[in-house]
Amino acid sequence: MTVWNENLYEQHQESVKKIYPNGMHAPIAAGIERELAGAAVRVATFDEPEHGLTEKVLAATDVLTWWGHAAHERVEDTIVERVHERVLDGMGLIVLHSGHMSKIFMRLMGTSCRLRWREMGEREAVWTVSPSHPIASGVPQPIVIPHQEMYGEFFDIPPPDELVFISSFEGGEVFRGGCCFHRGAGRIFYFSPGHEEYPVYFQPEIQRVIANAVAWGAGRSTANDLPSTRADNAPHLWFLNPD
Numbered sequence: 001m002t003v004w005n006e007n008l009y010e011q012h013q014e015s016v017k018k019i020y021p022n023g024m025h026a027p028i029a030a031g032i033e034r035e036l037a038g039a040a041v042r043v044a045t046f047d048e049p050e051h052g053l054t055e056k057v058l059a060a061t062d063v064l065t066w067w068g069h070a071a072h073e074r075v076e077d078t079i080v081e082r083v084h085e086r087v088l089d090g091m092g093l094i095v096l097h098s099g100h101m102s103k104i105f106m107r108l109m110g111t112s113c114r115l116r117w118r119e120m121g122e123r124e125a126v127w128t129v130s131p132s133h134p135i136a137s138g139v140p141q142p143i144v145i146p147h148q149e150m151y152g153e154f155f156d157i158p159p160p161d162e163l164v165f166i167s168s169f170e171g172g173e174v175f176r177g178g179c180c181f182h183r184g185a186g187r188i189f190y191f192s193p194g195h196e197e198y199p200v201y202f203q204p205e206i207q208r209v210i211a212n213a214v215a216w217g218a219g220r221s222t223a224n225d226l227p228s229t230r231a232d233n234a235p236h237l238w239f240l241n242p243d
Contacts, residue, residue, distance in 0.1 A: 046071055062092060063214045064083065064091060092187045095190045100113045115155040123146055136212070139209060157179065160180055189213040
């Protein structure tokens with residue numbers, strides 16, 4: 001598989017460089033390698049020739065993860081077309097955080113993909129709403145992210161084929177942050193956590209979700225029949241018997 005990262009904030013913004021000195025792609029790739037034994041993981045970045053996504057690289061890629069933000073409009077259209085064709089042919093695509101506004105995601109969705117946002121370092125709780133889905137395997141309920149950028153509805157995407165996660169934030173907003181789509185023979189998963197100013201991609205449970213998504217995107221996962229586990233710092237929920 002190929003982990004694609006813009007890798008621009010990490011080079012030019014000191015606050016991001018302190019958190020991700022080796023780039024956001026480093027913990028993403030490390031998590032996949034840990035969770036998926038035997039996975040062959042390569043990294044590609046924006047500044048490489050053809051953004052690191054040559055025909056040869058994509059032809060050998062079963063699943064591509066995509067993180068971008070600052071250079072959406074600078075991604076070459078020929079590369080977008082190349083990725084689009086590979087997805088329709090069966091390559092999995094995992095779009096992360098601000099990749100919702102990437103050319104490739106907007107093209108595959110056919111909508112503006114706009115959303116509401118607020119950057120205040122708020123607590124995010126990622127709730128599993130489809131516990132039998134393979135992407136939810138081994139994931140606590142909820143995943144708690146201490147500090148994160150708020151993404152909120154309305155999120156202008158087509159109705160997901162499968163909704164795996166919904167996030168809630170301190171301000172009361174909710175967000176469809178874990179969405180599955182099928183386009184042609186390809187599987188697409190959008191996962192919202194991962195702002196560059198916070199160490200989200202070092203969280204093991206976030207890495208687990210991404211690795212699960214990679215396996216699902218490659219068509220190499222099975223239904224999850226394990227019960228969700230409650231996170232240690234999650235609130236206790238009491239359900240009253242109406243009788």
